[in-house]
Amino acid sequence: MRENLPDGALLTDPDLTAGYKQDWARDPDAVTPLAVVRATSTADVQTVLRWASEHGVPVVPRGAGSGLSGGATAVAGGVVVTTERMRAIEVDPVTRTAVVQPGLLNTEVKKAVAEHGLWYPPDPSSFEICSIGGNAATNAGGLCCVKYGVTTDYVLGLEVVLADGTAVRLGGPRLKDVAGLSLTKLFVGSEGTLGIITEITLRLIPAQPPQATVVASFSSIEDAAGAILEITRSLRPSMLEFMDRVAINAVEDEMKMGLDRDAEALLVARSDAPGAFAAQEATTMADVFTAHDATEVFSTDDADEGEAFCAARRFAIPAVELKGSLLLEDVGVPLPQLAALVTGIAEIAKTRDVMVSVIAHAGDGNTHPLIVYNADDPDMTERANLAFGEIMDLAIALGGTITGEHGVGRLKKAWLPDYVGEDVMALTRKIKDALDPQGILNPGAVL
Ligand SMILES: Cc1cc2nc3c(=O)[nH]c(=O)nc-3n(C[C@H](O)[C@H](O)[C@H](O)COP(=O)(O)OP(=O)(O)OC[C@H]3O[C@@H](n4cnc5c(N)ncnc54)[C@H](O)[C@@H]3O)c2cc1C
Known part of the structure; x- marks a missing residue:
């Protein structure tokens, strides 16, 4: 693989690769990957996936590593493909679209399009530290999404490298396009389990008026x-x-x-x-x-x-994180259930004797209960983990979801069948098997 990649793209020195083992969920069991590839182009990503599928090696796609669900946690013997060096952007003010490589940060996309008097709305709180590729892969939300919608509402097209190294183009700079199945939407929010996104065509709108x-x-x-x-x-x-x-x-x-x-x-x-x-x-x-x-x-x-x-x-x-270790939830409920969710969480906190702070994108019913605990205290850690599951159970009981915007990743995987049901899990597995028969793409995440 090394001979087909640019100089410096392949890292195998554990001192360097260790920096790519975790995302912001900071999984304490994360392992240093076998190698890290800092891809510079779609061709580099294809090189890695062709090699990985030939040798049956797991591949974990990675953007900026700000994910909160362990979706970019490295796996033993696996390769992490980071898009941090794929940073090109072209803005077309006529079609109000931008074609971006996945490694550009959300804030950089916003700034580049603002130079043309345009706006890319989705604004995760992490907009200064998350990549646009990671946003597409998690279907990220944010603060203005209550009015303007989430990432998928702005993704018109994608280039994706599949598990066997084939690169496909889906959609493009057209506001209306219903030809074929909605495959673009399938990859948005697929958390690196179906392919690696190497280019995104974004829909833009005129600059936001003063607020x-x-x-x-x-x-x-x-x-x-x-x-x-x-x-x-x-x-x-x-x-x-x-x-x-x-x-x-x-x-x-x-x-x-x-x-x-x-x-x-x-x-x-x-x-x-x-x-x-x-x-x-x-x-x-x-x-x-x-x-x-x-x-x-x-x-x-x-x-x-x-x-x-x-x-x-x-x-x-970040402020609550200064108080201790965090288990971070992302549960959402229909709006009329918001008060019941927040008071129910307070009861769980009391029963489990842990501190749970709740912040929320309240207008769309999406809450982030933050369970604060002392990771050096095994008893408290166990109670925090119990509370983590009970909060998701509560959300499901209230007709809500286990994740509104962060994704299932590895942390919420055990609750996905309870939320979607066995039929939907079986359908999800069929799609995964069809696209990634060897199961090399982000194994252990989502399903
Ligand atoms: C302080 C803080 C606040 C946050 N606030 C919000 C918020 O308001 N809204 C919100 O939605 N999120 C929020 N997040 C979570 C996080 O920033 C988002 O999930 C973001 O979209 C992740 O982007 P990333 O580039 O860091 O992706 P990573 O963490 O690197 O990866 C996330 C997932 O996407 C996959 N992936 C990454 N790049 C690709 C690619 N090119 N192709 C295929 N798969 C890929 C990874 O395998 C992983 O499963 C917050 C995080 C922090 C730390």
């Missing part, structure tokens, strides 16, 4: 949940985010921005309605917060002030 921001504190989860439901019933906020008391305090400890430490919930809502309508919509949301007994409501149309509250929300995971 007005409203922030409200509540003394009860129920009040905040009531406000969320009323807003989503009648308005289209461009952001509607939630932090609980633990997250508020963890963020305040680091950022010192005057958040109400006694509040049980903080909501950050934004409107990007055109012109004066943004301020009007923000005022309506402020009124809803007040009507639902918010203890404090603050509105601003200043871009920097608004961004400071978004940055605080985006910082919630």
Whole structure:
């Protein structure tokens, strides 16, 4: 394989390859891979997969390693293919599309298209550290997705290298295209189990109008949940985010921005309605917060002030992580069940005697319960793991999902059959077997 790859692409020195063994889920059992290939082109990826399929060697695709479900955890005797060197982008303002290689970070895509007055909306909180290929592979969501949809809504086409090394092109720069099966959509969110994405054609939209921001504190989860439901019933906020008391305090400890430490919930809502309508919509949301007994409501149309509250929300995971080891959930429920999910999680935390902080993309019912524990305490670690499963069971019982945006990866795999059922698992296995008969692509992830 080495002779068919560019100089420096193949790493086998364990001091270097060890840096590719984990993603942000930080699996303590992750092993150093046999090798890492820093692909520079589709041809490099084909070289690796042809070699791997010939020798039956597992391959773990990797973007920027910010995943939270262990999807990019290396496997024993396997090769990690990282796309970090595949960073080209071409923007076409006429068709409002961009053709990007997978290694570009989300923030770099946003900046490149902004130079043409265009916008790529999906905005995971990790937008500065995650790759666009990883976003496509996990069908990433984010803060503005409540109004603008998730990654798949912006993927018009893909180039994918299949397990045997064949490169296929799916879709392209056409807003409408129903020829054949929806294979592009099949690969979006497939978490590296069906092929390696080597190029993405993205749909772009005009730049986002200026946003007005409203922030409200509540003394009860129920009040905040009531406000969320009323807003989503009648308005289209461009952001509607939630932090609980633990997250508020963890963020305040680091950022010192005057958040109400006694509040049980903080909501950050934004409107990007055109012109004066943004301020009007923000005022309506402020009124809803007040009507639902918010203890404090603050509105601003200043871009920097608004961004400071978004940055605080985006910082919630790293801030809570400073308190201990994290088991990070991604459960989502139909909106009317949001309060039941959050209060149910509090009960699980009490029963299992572990701290669980909840942050959420509240407008789409997608929560991130963060289980904080001491990894050096085996008893507490066991209780944290039990809570991790019980939270997913609770979400399923409430008609929700085990993952709204992070993917199943390795961490949530055991709960997938409970969520989708055996028939869907059998169908999923048939698709996997058809595309990857030897099971070399990201083995151990998803199914
Ligand atoms: C602080 C923090 C906040 C976050 N907030 C959000 C959020 O708001 N919304 C959200 O959706 N996620 C969020 N995430 C999770 C993570 O950033 C996303 O899942 C992101 O899409 C992963 O991108 P990556 O490039 O880091 O992928 P990786 O972690 O490298 O990989 C993720 C998965 O995709 C596969 N993969 C990667 N590249 C390819 C490819 N080219 N072809 C095929 N498969 C591939 C991997 O095998 C793995 O299964 C957050 C993470 C952190 C650390």
